[in-house]
Amino acid sequence: MASEKTSKFYAVKVTTGQEENVIAVACLRIESQNIPIKSIFAPPGLDGTIIVEADHIGEVNTALSGIRHVKRVIYGTVSQEEIQRLVIVEEKIEEFNLDDEVEVISGPFRDMKARVVRAEKDKREVVIEFLDAAFTLPVTISVDMLRKKKKTKLE
Numbered sequence: 552m553a554s555e556k557t558s559k560f561y562a563v564k565v566t567t568g569q570e571e572n573v574i575a576v577a578c579l580r581i582e583s584q585n586i587p588i589k590s591i592f593a594p595p596g597l598d599g600t601i602i603v604e605a606d607h608i609g610e611v612n613t614a615l616s617g618i619r620h621v622k623r624v625i626y627g628t629v630s631q632e633e634i635q636r637l638v639i640v641e642e643k644i645e646e647f648n649l650d651d652e653v654e655v656i657s658g659p660f661r662d663m664k665a666r667v668v669r670a671e672k673d674k675r676e677v678v679i680e681f682l683d684a685a686f687t688l689p690v691t692i693s694v695d696m697l698r699k700k701k702k703t704k705l706e
Contacts, residue, residue, distance in 0.1 A: 558589050558604050560634050561611045562625040567599040569620040574601060576618050586614045594637040602629060602637070647677050652700040655679075655692065664700065665690075 570593035665679035
């Protein structure tokens with residue numbers, strides 16, 4: 552081929568939480584109708600949006616038209632640099648050590664204070680004990696659900 556077309560990335564708004572369902576249905580349609588879509592994915596941290604790689608917008612509309620939970624194709628294209636920024640997520644590097652005081656920021660134990668009993672860095676999990684509980688019950692929790700408690704000058 553003398554001139555190879557570069558594909559473009561299009562952002563599509565979908566119902567939040569239904570990204571994977573829309574992708575599954577779209578993939579079935581793309582395979583059955585041989586629509587030339589190169590890739591389709593839901594970028595982490597960008598709820599309610601999927602990214603579709605295709606040569607032009609007509610292919611995206613053909614692949615996604617009539618699928619439940621698809622709201623609209625956002626006008627314009629998304630740059631390659633923006634896609635790389637969305638896909639390459641920098642890990643939040645926060646070390647949790649023994650006896651660190653932490654606060655649970657999500658999940659059923661949200662806003663509870665705890666103390667780190669054991670940290671498993673390879674699994675990105677820690678075992679905590681709640682400070683304001685009547686009895687000590689060790690709970691294993693992901694580090695993504697924790698935040699180190701800020702030290703104040705009074706402590």
